[in-house]
Amino acid sequence: MKKILCAGLLAILVAAPAYADDVKVTKAWARATAPGQDTASIQLTITSKKDASLVGVESGSSQSGEIHSMVMEGGVMKMRALDSLPLPAKTPVTLGEDGNHLMLIGLRKPLKAGRKLPFALIVKFDDGRTATIRVLAAIKPLDTASDAGHMQMHMQH
Ligand SMILES: [Cu+2]
Incomplete structure (x- = not known):
């Protein structure tokens, strides 16, 4: 990661030298x-x-991004947008397993398996500083069986 200083990464390092590395x-x-x-x-x-705390997600590939959690409401699983998600020091937080996930809304083009999806996370440290962490997500092949439920929920947003 550090060996490849593309323009975007360089901008982050200049803006937040110590903090991008802390996440x-x-x-x-x-x-x-x-x-x-x-x-x-x-x-x-x-x-x-x-x-x-994780306070935001954004991508040039979508109009907006949200942090989502799944909650049971009246026996129905629903998604709720969170303003922030706590990131306790030195504790891996996995988005996905517990129903929390990041959601890109208004994709500008379809995601194709095998490509990469660039996005950025906005993290706010408890000392008040913020950092932008650029990430590439792997795009896995569509799994229609397990994704149907998730898509269904998003149509009800
Ligand atoms: Cu969602």
Whole structure:
């Protein structure tokens, strides 16, 4: 990562030299989109060296991004947008397993399996500083069986 200083990464290092390094993101992935689907759910593991919160997600590939959690409401699983998600120091937080995930809304083009989806996470440290972490998510082939339920929920947003 550090060896490749593309223009975008350089900008981050200049803006937040110490802090971009304090957050590690691994196993980021999304599913390829089905025809007509314009949202993408991203799963990943994020670890911050210091107490912080995940406060945003954005991508040039979509109009907006949200942090989502799944909650039971009257026996029905629903998604709710979170303003922030706590990232306790040195504790890996996995978005995906527990129903939390990142959602890109208004995709500008379909996600194709095998390509990469660039996006950025906005992390706010408890000392008030913020950092932007650029990540590439792997795009996995569409799994229609397990994705149908998720898409259904998003149509009800
Ligand atoms: Cu969602």
